[in-house]
Amino acid sequence: MIQTLPNDDTLVENARHDPDAFAALYQRYLTPIYRYLLVRLGNPQDAEDITSKVFTEALEGIVHQRYRENGNFAAWLFTIARRRLIDLYRQRPAVLLEEAALLDPDPFDQIQFSDNKTRLKELLSQLDEDKQELMRLRFAGGLSFAEIAALEGKSEAAVKMMTYRTIQWLRENWEAKNV
């Protein structure tokens, strides 16, 4: 039988007593969290390590009711991910956020990039950190505008506008490079 999964908050409520419910949340968010962390860290081992910590902390937070169902579970989970990233950077004080990708082996470099991906990478590197983060949350994390808004403490409209502008800029520069 194919089942329809309930929404995040219902799963959270059930996860306080039902391991299957937390497993459903885990399966829903494992890949987005891992992808987001991998893009930020550029190192699969670190991404796995932080992913483990994020879900362990989320589990503890759910069981002990530190997360209150407010429809923003994804934002809460990504907030944990960001904090654990900061922890990691603090443990490696020589590695600044921007430098991390330079010092750690970049997984994308291990792949035979197509020309398009190489061009995209160049373009993304020209975006400021806020816009890069927006792209990561949107495309690696798969977050909705509302979820990004909750995470960033901005209005959904502001997030949508920033995304629009970023995409516009990417499109213009993409097309310019295609000329």
Add this chain to the structure above:
Amino acid sequence: MSDMDLTLPQELDTAITEYYATLEPSSSFAARLEQELRQRQGVLLQHKANSRFHFSWSGRREIMQTLRARPILAVIVVLLALSLLTGVAYALGRLTGFIPGFGFTSDIQSVYLLSEPVEAISGDVTLSVDQAVSDESKLWVNLTVTGLPEEQDFSQAFVYLSNGEKIPFQMSSSMISDPDGANLTYIFPSLPSATSDLILYIENLGGQNFSVPMQLRLAKPGEILPSEPEQSEQLRSETQDGVTMVLDHIAPASDKTVFQISLHFDQPGMSLNNDWNVFLTDHNGAIYPAIDITPDTMDGNAKIFQTSPFSGNEQLTVSLNVFPNAKELPVSIDFSMDDANGFLFDPGSDPAVGQIWTLDDVIQIGGFTLRATRASLVSTTELLFEFETAENLTGVMLYTPDPLVRGAGGGIPLANGGVSSGMRFEKIPSQPFEVRVTRVYYSAHGSWEIKWQPSAAPQGAAVQPTVTSAPTQPPYATPTLASTNPVLLEVQRLAQQFDAPFQEGPAWIHVVTERTSNPRSGQTYPLPYLISEQWIETDANGYVIRSVWMDKDANGNTIQLTATIGDYSVNFTTGDAGFNNGQPYRFSADILTRDLERAEQYGGSVTREEITCDDGQACIVITSVESFSQPTLLAGEAQAFVGSGNKVWIDLATGQQIQFQAFWRLEDGTNRVESTERYLLIEKVTFPPQEILDVVAKVIVP
């Protein structure tokens, strides 16, 4: 905003997708983490369940916890490193000792303690460093914090040494004991020998940063409870099915004895998949307290217990206890590092839901032999594998290196003696893929006991234990109802009418209830049918002073047995024991008033219906329903739940709440009954049977 064009040119869209969204976590990592989280959740839920008191009615549980159980403590253990501390290092020739809160230290002569408590205030938050212990294994810092905001972020802690070295913490735990206060513990790596000056730096604790200078000094004689010299040969159980129980340390004092028990496994990767306790009995059958005082930061394979001081004449037996069967330990062995234990499975190019594959693949793993016999596609994304085994396996965990895998279950025993285990995929691979066994689960059979002849408590202290204890807290006062709801007031009036004669003592009250329940698939407890029998002794003022609670199955076998003497309880079945920190209370059969109050508070619906009960008496049925914000569809259920509720039958003549039913409200408006419990007997007697008196007489109160 609606006219914003957020679409991308195809080429750019493809590049973005490939850049951000093509990398997946490895299947082995995904499966391993899921398994770890499931185990962690099991432990967390076990802690929450607090099996010492097994009140089976949900409403009763809530009330009785208010009356009797320990204050609910939120225990949050945050693991910041995978390298867990392993407890205590053992070294012959050095004297180990016990430090309250910290546990056992392996060399009491090199322990440094906090010179004096230190307090720091920042904003509304006050932090007090109460205790710090530095030994050769770690630095342990215990803090009390008040003024914390309700919502707080995760904090960071470091220590700075006098040479400027900065050491991040490895592990922390917090126990939130009141609305704005918490007890925090941080574990740091061991400090350089003889470190006495350091700065504790805590970042973002309740939004504040703290920099707290601390001074350590060598521990003085008398500050650490020395252990007895080790007698390792005799103080261990026989090794059975690879499991050995060891009595690591014994630290006797004039007023107590502290001891540490650990479980040892003869294979790497082997672990016990359940909480455990010990029973401490003597040759006369007396049950001594074994109160678990294990620090939160110790791993699960060792526990520290506190018991009574001993005269030196006792012949004690320490028995390992795991609920529900102490002779069958649920254990597992991790084989995730062994990648040569799989078989190749070919699902074909277009598998259909319901399709079955007959298999004949033999797997040899860690001395176990498994034969995969069957696979079936149970949904578009889930495959179920079945295995035969000659060994007593209870489950296997599978994984595959195929990138489409999304998770795996631990598996369940099959009626034919085999086991099944499922794997979930993003979509079923169209190519043959390798199926590996990453963990096997089985029951270790045996009886783990240690014979222990304790030494006499030092200082010649009196060691005669008491078998009764006087209430020390003010009696529980029944809250005054703020409600004017006529149904609620009627229920309360009827309940008070019924309870009144039972609240006059001294007496023994004998209560028998039967419970039928509709367990979910895979749920093993409670049983579908249980009879619960309570014997409750009250004093002249009607307050409960002793009680015995037994759960029995349909065949009369005892499933759980609990005794409470004053404020101290011991669960004879699980071995769990401790003080409840509860207030003295009178017997009450009222389980509904509090539920109705809650329903009123949370906007639940309450209905009242007059009926004739089965015995011909006039009754009312009170139904309360709380609706969920969203329908909830659980795995294996045909319909979503939209709410939950209770239904209670009350005899109008006697006021007795005679039957209680818990149900789920389904989407179609019908109810699915979860459990039904009804009173078979409530009576006052002068004396209980001798067997009940024998049970309470065995309990030695610390």
